[in-house]
Amino acid sequence: xxxxxxxxLSGKLGWKTSHIRIAFVVSVLIFGxxxxxxxxxxxxxxxxx
Numbered sequence: 916x917x918x919x920x921x922x923x924l925s926g927k928l929g930w931k932t933s934h935i936r937i938a939f940v941v942s943v944l945i946f947g948x949x950x951x952x953x954x955x956x957x958x959x960x961x962x963x964x
Contacts, residue, residue: 918957 921935943949
């Protein structure tokens, strides 16, 4: 919702947006890499237009 990464990624993968958001939250809480991954995907989204 903040940068639109979850919605963009769900369209690319064919998954539900809520599942993508849950995966980001879990990856932040368990692995600690979710924030970095989110920012990298945001940059990819910006350059893919």
